Amino acid sequence: MRFLSLLILPLLVATPATAQRADRATPGWVRVRMETADGPIVLALNQRRAPVTTANFLRYVDDGRFDGVSFYRTARNRRAPQYGFIQSGIRTDARRFLDMIPHESTKKTGIRHLDMTISMARKGPPGSANGNFFITVGAMPSMDWSPADPGYAAFGRVVGGQATVRRILAEKTGGGMKGTLMLKPVRVDRVIRLDGTPKPTGRPRPWLIERRTEG
Secondary structure, three states, X not given: OOOOOOOOOHHHOOOOOOOXXXXXXXXXXXXXXXXXXXXXXXXXXXXXXXXXXXXXXXXHHHHOOOOOOEEEEEEEOOOOOOOEEEEEEOOOOHHHOOOXXXXXXXXXXXXXXXXXXXXXXXXXXXXXXXXXXXXXXXXXXXXXXXXXXXXXXXXXXXXXXXXXXXXXXXXXXXXXXXXXXXXXXXXXXXXXXXXXXXXXXXXXXXXXXXXXXXX
């Protein structure tokens, strides 16, 4: 995922008109709970507007492919370090890979990169996203679709644990990716869905076999 100049527009940080809650299901949305070393995060995924991206994320959740990964990147705005984004996922762990998915742009879904938006990260062209994602802190319209840039695929928002997201954003960084890699990545112990029935893919999970062997 390329490093983006972070454009923060405070007027766009407002909560969307349809409010989701961490403690209650909302039609058309699927809640997911992440247990991290810095605290819990509850996500609401917009299944109605971003069905492909949401289904992909839930496959990783239902298979346990996010269990044991880390938040490994925090990119802060230089002028306003309380804003930026945090990134997590399977990184380049081929044992956890599922298929790449078609790009659902913000032009198609209408889901903009506002404060506490979850979106798919990718290194390649549109259609190359798989198991890495980021969460914004502050509005980032530079990540939305434009005639000159396909942008990224936003598909939900944080509805609980916003303080956890901000704690992760404040973690110390250095090294690669223009100094945005965390010196001590924040472990994600478990990710589970709170709504609907889990639908595991049934594909092999070799990272679990290796973990048992090491134990």
